[in-house]
Amino acid sequence: MAKIVGITEIAKEVGLSTTTVSFVLNGKYRGFKIAPETAARVLEKAQELGYRSNYWAKSLASCETRLVGVMCPDISGSTAHEIVKGIQEVLDEHDYETLLAVYYWDRNKEQRELDMMLEKRVEALIALPHADSYEQYQQVLAGGCPVVFVSDYLMKVDQASSVALDPFDAIEKCMGHLHSLGHRKIALMTVQYESETLLDRAEAFKQQLARLNLPCDNNSIVQTELGSFLSMSASLRKLMSQPNRPTAVLTVSDALGLQILTELGKMKIRVPDELALASIGGLDFTDNPFFSLTTVDERRPEIGRRAAELVLRHLKAKKGQTVKPKHIRIKGPLTQRRSTLGTDAMEEDQGIIETIEGVLLK
Amino acid sequence: MAKIVGITEIAKEVGLSTTTVSFVLNGKYRGFKIAPETAARVLEKAQELGYRSNYWAKSLASCETRLVGVMCPDISGSTAHEIVKGIQEVLDEHDYETLLAVYYWDRNKEQRELDMMLEKRVEALIALPHADSYEQYQQVLAGGCPVVFVSDYLMKVDQASSVALDPFDAIEKCMGHLHSLGHRKIALMTVQYESETLLDRAEAFKQQLARLNLPCDNNSIVQTELGSFLSMSASLRKLMSQPNRPTAVLTVSDALGLQILTELGKMKIRVPDELALASIGGLDFTDNPFFSLTTVDERRPEIGRRAAELVLRHLKAKKGQTVKPKHIRIKGPLTQRRSTLGTDAMEEDQGIIETIEGVLLK
DNA sequence: CTGTTAGCGCTTTCAC
DNA sequence: GTGAAAGCGCTAACAG
Numbered sequence: 001m002a003k004i005v006g007i008t009e010i011a012k013e014v015g016l017s018t019t020t021v022s023f024v025l026n027g028k029y030r031g032f033k034i035a036p037e038t039a040a041r042v043l044e045k046a047q048e049l050g051y052r053s054n055y056w057a058k059s060l061a062s063c064e065t066r067l068v069g070v071m072c073p074d075i076s077g078s079t080a081h082e083i084v085k086g087i088q089e090v091l092d093e094h095d096y097e098t099l100l101a102v103y104y105w106d107r108n109k110e111q112r113e114l115d116m117m118l119e120k121r122v123e124a125l126i127a128l129p130h131a132d133s134y135e136q137y138q139q140v141l142a143g144g145c146p147v148v149f150v151s152d153y154l155m156k157v158d159q160a161s162s163v164a165l166d167p168f169d170a171i172e173k174c175m176g177h178l179h180s181l182g183h184r185k186i187a188l189m190t191v192q193y194e195s196e197t198l199l200d201r202a203e204a205f206k207q208q209l210a211r212l213n214l215p216c217d218n219n220s221i222v223q224t225e226l227g228s229f230l231s232m233s234a235s236l237r238k239l240m241s242q243p244n245r246p247t248a249v250l251t252v253s254d255a256l257g258l259q260i261l262t263e264l265g266k267m268k269i270r271v272p273d274e275l276a277l278a279s280i281g282g283l284d285f286t287d288n289p290f291f292s293l294t295t296v297d298e299r300r301p302e303i304g305r306r307a308a309e310l311v312l313r314h315l316k317a318k319k320g321q322t323v324k325p326k327h328i329r330i331k332g333p334l335t336q337r338r339s340t341l342g343t344d345a346m347e348e349d350q351g352i353i354e355t356i357e358g359v360l361l362k
Numbered sequence: 363m364a365k366i367v368g369i370t371e372i373a374k375e376v377g378l379s380t381t382t383v384s385f386v387l388n389g390k391y392r393g394f395k396i397a398p399e400t401a402a403r404v405l406e407k408a409q410e411l412g413y414r415s416n417y418w419a420k421s422l423a424s425c426e427t428r429l430v431g432v433m434c435p436d437i438s439g440s441t442a443h444e445i446v447k448g449i450q451e452v453l454d455e456h457d458y459e460t461l462l463a464v465y466y467w468d469r470n471k472e473q474r475e476l477d478m479m480l481e482k483r484v485e486a487l488i489a490l491p492h493a494d495s496y497e498q499y500q501q502v503l504a505g506g507c508p509v510v511f512v513s514d515y516l517m518k519v520d521q522a523s524s525v526a527l528d529p530f531d532a533i534e535k536c537m538g539h540l541h542s543l544g545h546r547k548i549a550l551m552t553v554q555y556e557s558e559t560l561l562d563r564a565e566a567f568k569q570q571l572a573r574l575n576l577p578c579d580n581n582s583i584v585q586t587e588l589g590s591f592l593s594m595s596a597s598l599r600k601l602m603s604q605p606n607r608p609t610a611v612l613t614v615s616d617a618l619g620l621q622i623l624t625e626l627g628k629m630k631i632r633v634p635d636e637l638a639l640a641s642i643g644g645l646d647f648t649d650n651p652f653f654s655l656t657t658v659d660e661r662r663p664e665i666g667r668r669a670a671e672l673v674l675r676h677l678k679a680k681k682g683q684t685v686k687p688k689h690i691r692i693k694g695p696l697t698q699r700r701s702t703l704g705t706d707a708m709e710e711d712q713g714i715i716e717t718i719e720g721v722l723l724k
Numbered sequence: 725c726t727g728t729t730a731g732c733g734c735t736t737t738c739a740c
Numbered sequence: 741g742t743g744a745a746a747g748c749g750c751t752a753a754c755a756g
Contacts, residue, residue: 004505006749017727022751035725050505055481056418056427057749060732065418075446081437085466097478100462104447116459119417143366143412229649262649287591287624290652368733379743384735397741419733422748 069122086304131194146314166329170296171204173334183248254281277339292338431484448666493556508676528691532658533566535696545610616643639701654700
């Protein structure tokens with residue numbers, strides 16, 4: 001830590017007490033004011049000496065860090081960074097800083113990073129949790145640090161709040177859309193990962209099948225390994241080799257949807273004529289001539305914003321009163337694209353985008 | 363800041379001084395040792411009380427934060443997060459923490475974040491700098507905080523170190539490859555952005571044209587607006603409508619390369635028959651049936667690692683001696699793919715990958 | 725309007 | 741082997 005000028009030095013130089021200097025520098029006037037002339041002198045000296053306040057000394061003395069920790073499993077995908085952006089947007093306005101930690105889907109690292117967060121005395125935590133880190137978050141809460149889960153959540157951690165896409169609404173929109181296009185045999189492709197969000201989506205899917213009076217058999221829900229192209233490929237091929245294969249598939253994420261679209265290309269199965277595809281996510285397909293996936297937008301920046309608001313609710317109310325955990329489910333819009341509508345329909349819709357020939361989407 | 367148990371409380375409970383407790387908790391034994399029995403008692407009590415050290419109090423007292431700031435313009439692309447991962451890898455090993463700030467290509471935000479970094483007393487800064495933030499970094503250095511630029515750099519900030527891809531090596535590899543394939547009319551597509559790295563690549567390109575005895579005219583280097591698909595499209599179409607249009611194009615980034623590939627598809631220009639394409643980046647094209655771009659890998663994790671090492675060099679040597687800035691240029695491997703070789707050639711190469719028909723790359 | 729005084733939670737000489 | 745005491749740089753009552 002470089003030996004930089006402190007408030008005391010300024011005080012000495014200007015012949016005032018550190019108190020006064022502190023007040024000037026923080027623009028706080030308790031009770032009465034500070035003589036403008038005095039303030040000016042201080043400010044000038046501070047400038048001259050290249051003064052920079054020491055955030056941590058401040059935190060120590062004032063017993064508040066104004067720090068909110070954000071934990072995410074990775075930042076390579078769009079999910080995390082869009083959420084983070086949303087979070088920072090609102091936290092910024094309220095002068096809270098965000099401490100970002102990435103744990104790369106590693107539970108040990110997640111634990112270590114959580115420890116660090118606590119050591120750094122974050123006042124709240126927003127997390128995209130790993131599926132089975134129950135105790136770890138429980139512990140954080142026990143330490144008096146509010147937790148808000150985003151995008152995914154851990155049901156067992158019942159004192160934490162959460163913000164996520166409304167799975168029932170999203171699935172209903174997709175299914176309604178597919179149904180209205182005449183699809184009667186629809187399958188869900190999901191991921192083998194103990195995520196509540198994923199389970200919710202599967203549950204919602206079943207509900208919709210029932211609501212629409214559609215058949216539900218062993219092939220209605222297909223699971224693939226998280227992140228494995230090969231596994232997805234195998235599952236998909238198996239699914240499509242069934243006697244009464246589906247005419248439409250719903251996937252739980254854009255990433256998976258894209259992989260499937262790709263694989264369908266290899267399999268020479270035409271989309272959407274032979275198989276329509278819809279997913280949940282929120283990728284931007286503008287400028288992308290190859291992929292055009294019907295999706296329900298997760299509205300990730302909004303998820304981040306709401307999470308930050310939830311956090312602020314705790315932080316503001318900190319005077320003894322306990323704030324009940326709150327669970328927000330966001331409704332996202334369905335955007336119909338070529339993976340369900342086909343090329344023709346889109347030519348009218350997409351104005352700017354030239355429709356070009358695509359292997360898959362023709 | 364929650365009122366959590368502190369070292370003093372433990373000391374009281376166990377009937378020892380804070381000094382002793384501190385030593386036990388930090389595993390430090392100055393001179394002699396601490397009675398193992400004492401240590402055990404302390405540790406147990408700490409456990410029982412759920413003690414967590416206060417990072418900032420520690421920093422204050424010990425005059426070191428063990429914090430390294432990392433500034434990046436955004437985290438949506440692969441560049442930033444791959445570099446960050448590399449950085450953290452080596453910093454982790456040396457018990458330094460990294461403080462990540464994203465400034466979203468906004469100079470004001472960059473300035474604000476830099477200020478925060480200094481207030482938080484980071485001991486060094488690694489930055490992916492904005493093209494014209496000269497003074498801002500100069501100021502950081504003036505404050506005694508070493509700066510290492512990654513991927514891009516600011517020449518004017520001459521006391522900063524830097525780590526980047528070796529542009530001359532990279533361009534030479536690309537040009538050599540294209541030349542050996544018979545291309546004699548090669549153009550460079552770059553971005554209108556005052557980045558030293560980009561300028562270096564353009565310079566290297568010119569050198570290579572000269573070395574290979576290839577023609578260099580107004581159309582040899584084409585600039586497009588940063589991030590604008592439309593601008594790229596216009597430039598490309600103009601370029602390709604020239605009487606003696608190039609047979610190969612070299613681009614400064616994978617992102618641009620991908621856009622160009624896309625646009626060529628729309629223009630029904632076959633790759634690589636009518637136009638070969640090579641770029642610099644490091645995207646992974648495994649599992650991607652549509653895009654297959656010949657690129658020189660920037661080795662971003664390596665860039666991060668080297669940057670962290672540079673930082674450590676400063677941090678270790680902090681006993682008065684000034685460390686000279688160092689500039690590291692990394693050589694990346696060229697991976698030949700379908701955008702220069704065509705489908706046939708690749709069928710032999712790519713083992714696992716099924717070659718499928720692609721609109722663009724057939 | 726400004727100064728005094730007492731810490732925040734921890735480290736770190738130096739003495740016992 | 742262990743403790744006393746002096747801070748790190750700053751804030752926050754409470755006086756004046």
